[in-house]
Every structure is written in structure tokens, then in C-alpha cells.
Amino acid sequence: MPFGMTRNVMRPTDTPRADRVTYIELFFDLVFVFALTQLSAYLYENQSPLGVLEGVIMVCALWWAWVSTTWVTNWLDPVTLPVRGAVIGLAFVSLVMSVSIAEAFGERAWAFAIAYVILQVGRTAFIVWATARHDLAVSRDFTAVLAWTVASAVLWVVGALLPLPWQLPLWALALGIELAGTLLAFPVPGLGKVRLDRWDLSGPHIAERTALFVLIALGEGMLVTGFVFAETESSPASVAALVTAFATAAAAWWIYFDHGERVGAETIEASDTPGRLARTAYTWMHLPIVAGIVVISVGDKDALAHPHDHDVAAAIAVIGGPMLFLAGTVLFRHLLERRWARAQLAGVLALALLATAASVLDTLTLSIAAGLVLTGVAAGETVGRVRRGRRAGG
Structure with a gap:
């Protein structure tokens, strides 16, 4: 048969x-x-x-x-x-x-x-x-x-x-x-x-599936942070770390979902080679995005558990997570729109400058500063989108 x-x-x-x-x-x-x-x-x-x-x-x-x-x-x-x-x-x-x-x-x-x-x-x-x-x-x-x-x-x-x-x-x-x-x-x-050039894929499906995974990764970070906070004695430092973790997650959501998620579906649908584009945009470019979110959750846990320590490993997690995430979104957006997202590039530069001060700042202060950088990127991204006359995606 x-x-x-x-x-x-x-x-x-x-x-x-x-x-x-x-x-x-x-x-x-x-x-x-x-x-x-x-x-x-x-x-x-x-x-x-x-x-x-x-x-x-x-x-x-x-x-x-x-x-x-x-x-x-x-x-x-x-x-x-x-x-x-x-x-x-x-x-x-x-x-x-x-x-x-x-x-x-x-x-x-x-x-x-x-x-x-x-x-x-x-x-x-x-x-x-x-x-x-x-x-x-x-x-x-x-x-x-x-x-x-x-x-x-x-x-x-x-x-x-x-x-x-x-x-x-x-x-x-x-x-x-x-x-x-x-x-x-x-x-x-x-x-x-x-022959990836002959693959006829559903752009909206793969874009939505990947966006949902990004959402899952963000939710996992808040879940871990919540568990750690519940087991930690309440103090000004722990409350500040919790608020910072939530603000960071919200800023990451805003950066990804305000505009970029919808652009992915539209670009793949309009592409003559959707398979090749989807492979690069969603198989490769999303790996640093997801990895960055996971590392961000590790940094949040460090800030909650040891807010006043000066630890190299914790500093790498606190700064490296947002930097990975922004680097992934920069590459993703450049592939889809053929332009460099200025707000994200500015965020990467700000995090690099923050890394030079890591030796004199404790984990909580670094976490707050990194969270403020992501919040600033989210705000800059929205201002740029509005000026271009694009509607919000999420």
C-alpha cells in the first residue's frame, strides 16, 4: 500500500x-x-x-x-x-x-x-x-x-x-x-x-502563536516573582523589587505588542517568500527575545532575594536580560520594516552605559535603573508609532 x-x-x-x-x-x-x-x-x-x-x-x-x-x-x-x-x-x-x-x-x-x-x-x-x-x-x-x-x-x-x-x-x-x-x-x-521559497504559510497564525509564547514567558516571570515575594519578609526593598519587576514586564509587553507583533503578520502575508521570512523572523529573531525575558525573571529574583548585594552574576542577569530582549526586538523589527528602531537602539546603549556602573550599584538599584530604561523605550516606541500614523497592535 x-x-x-x-x-x-x-x-x-x-x-x-x-x-x-x-x-x-x-x-x-x-x-x-x-x-x-x-x-x-x-x-x-x-x-x-x-x-x-x-x-x-x-x-x-x-x-x-x-x-x-x-x-x-x-x-x-x-x-x-x-x-x-x-x-x-x-x-x-x-x-x-x-x-x-x-x-x-x-x-x-x-x-x-x-x-x-x-x-x-x-x-x-x-x-x-x-x-x-x-x-x-x-x-x-x-x-x-x-x-x-x-x-x-x-x-x-x-x-x-x-x-x-x-x-x-x-x-x-x-x-x-x-x-x-x-x-x-x-x-x-x-x-x-x-525549498523554503515555496512554503506557503499562514502569517497571522505563526505570528499569533509566537506572540502568545512571548506572553507566556512574561507571565512566567511574574509567576516566579510572585512566589519569591510571597516567601520573602515584606520590606521597602522587597516591595520596590516587586514593583520594579511588574513595571519591567509591562514595559517589555508594551515594546513587543504595541506595534511589532501586528507588523509581523502583515509582512509575512505580503511576502513572496513567506516561509523564508517566517523562519528568520520567528525561528531565529525570537530566540534572543524569549531568552531575554527568561533572564529578566532571573534578575527579578536576584533583586528580591538579595537587593543590597554587589554580585557580578546578578548584575549580568539584571542588565543582560533587558539587553538580550531589546537586541532581539531590534533585529526583528529591522527585518520586517527595513529600518532600525531608534527607541530600542537607544535602550541598548543606555543599558551598556548602566553596565559600566554595575560595580558601584547594588542589585536592586540596577534593577530599578534597567526597568526605567525599558519603560523609556516603551514610551519612545509609542511616540514614534504615533508620529508615523500607525495604530496600536495590542
Whole structure:
């Protein structure tokens, strides 16, 4: 019998369902609220050079797992029962991966690696099977993706079985293979390269899905801050840290959602190569945005727990998180609008100047100053949008 799913489960085109974010996709996202909470806690407990390297791998792995699933549900219709069942299964595997984060470089390395491999390989194999009879070009493209994913999967599993000195470089190499595959268009002998220029995607769907993940990351930060504040004895310093954390999150929301989120959907819809543009804008440019938000939550926790300390690691989190976030939004906006967002660039410069004073300012003061920078960027961004006659996006 011919290979492939008999039923056509691809998203319908030219209907409201083509752009709709479904409830089952939001259910899948719920797992990543916990995942980001675990990641934030891990980064807070491991503020060292080794911890930073491990954290980079964790951030990239979580983001890659989520964004790759988002691409698949842009092709396939989650309303159909087979796809809905697959998304639920992927959500469970993501939960196993999430509960393993705290010991991913310890006793639960094997659990994290196996869950990640099942998620990546299983999801890619599913779309190959689901599209084989209904869109051969898509099936061939994802067959090439599957070949690269399997190659990296071997390194994930082998790395989990070896001691940490081997685990870290092998996992970094495994991630590198997956990321390189995306940059090189997944070349495979006999199949050629993936033709991103012929991918016809739903711009509004992928833009909304990614925006919702940014919102989840911001919510995770406030969740962590709230838990820490509830366990901390009330004082002027703790209250100031809580207010600053909320103001920072609100400013980050404003910077992202006031204008940029809507521009993404519009630009992709108007593009002649939506697949290539979406890959760069949402797979790559959003990685520093999400990573920055996660690091911001670590800095908020530092300011709450040790407001009067002069700690290098805390200073890096407090200043580095907003700087990562702004750098990501600058690149994202430049790609979409072909102009540099002046307010964000000014914010990056202000944070760089703030870093020069980090040695003489305590953690809380640095946090307040960084929050004021983001608030100023949000205000400047809105003023610029109004002058250009653009409406608000969120």
C-alpha cells in the first residue's frame, strides 16, 4: 500500500481556520509555562560560567522544541482528530522533558534527552506520514528535516549516557546540527535542499502563536516573582523589587505588542517568500527575545532575594536580560520594516552605559535603573508609532 495517512489533515486554505490558533495548541503551550519556570529556577541556582553554558543549551532546546511544533501545526490542522491526538501526545512528552530540566545535567539527563528526541523525531516523522499522500513536496521537505533530526538525536542520547565533560559538548553539537540544518536548508543526498521559497504559510497564525509564547514567558516571570515575594519578609526593598519587576514586564509587553507583533503578520502575508521570512523572523529573531525575558525573571529574583548585594552574576542577569530582549526586538523589527528602531537602539546603549556602573550599584538599584530604561523605550516606541500614523497592535 502507498505510504502515508489516508485522511487529509492539512490546514484548509482561504478559510478562517487557516489562520486560527486552536485551543489544543494553547493546551500544548501550557506545558511550557512550567518548563520556563523550571528553566528560570535552574538559571538562578546556577549563575556560573558553566551554568551559563548549560542554560544556553536548555533555552535553545526548549525554544527549538516549541517553535518546531508551531511550524508543524501551521501545516497540519489541529482541529482534526489525528493531529489533535498527536499534539496531546507531544504535550505529555514535553512535560517529561520539563520536569527533567533541574537535573538535565545530572541524574535525569537520560530522561531529558529521550523526551527531547521523541518530541523532535516523532513530530517530524508524523508530518512526513501525514502529508505523504496529500502534498508530496511538503513530505519530501520534512523527510530531509527528519534525516538531520535523527543525526542530532544520536548525539543527544549518547551525551546523556556519558559524564558531564562529554555530555555538554555532545549536546551542544546536537543542537548545532539542528540549527545548522535550518541555516543550510537541510541538504540531503538524493533529496536536495528544502525549498523554503515555496512554503506557503499562514502569517497571522505563526505570528499569533509566537506572540502568545512571548506572553507566556512574561507571565512566567511574574509567576516566579510572585512566589519569591510571597516567601520573602515584606520590606521597602522587597516591595520596590516587586514593583520594579511588574513595571519591567509591562514595559517589555508594551515594546513587543504595541506595534511589532501586528507588523509581523502583515509582512509575512505580503511576502513572496513567506516561509523564508517566517523562519528568520520567528525561528531565529525570537530566540534572543524569549531568552531575554527568561533572564529578566532571573534578575527579578536576584533583586528580591538579595537587593543590597554587589554580585557580578546578578548584575549580568539584571542588565543582560533587558539587553538580550531589546537586541532581539531590534533585529526583528529591522527585518520586517527595513529600518532600525531608534527607541530600542537607544535602550541598548543606555543599558551598556548602566553596565559600566554595575560595580558601584547594588542589585536592586540596577534593577530599578534597567526597568526605567525599558519603560523609556516603551514610551519612545509609542511616540514614534504615533508620529508615523500607525495604530496600536495590542
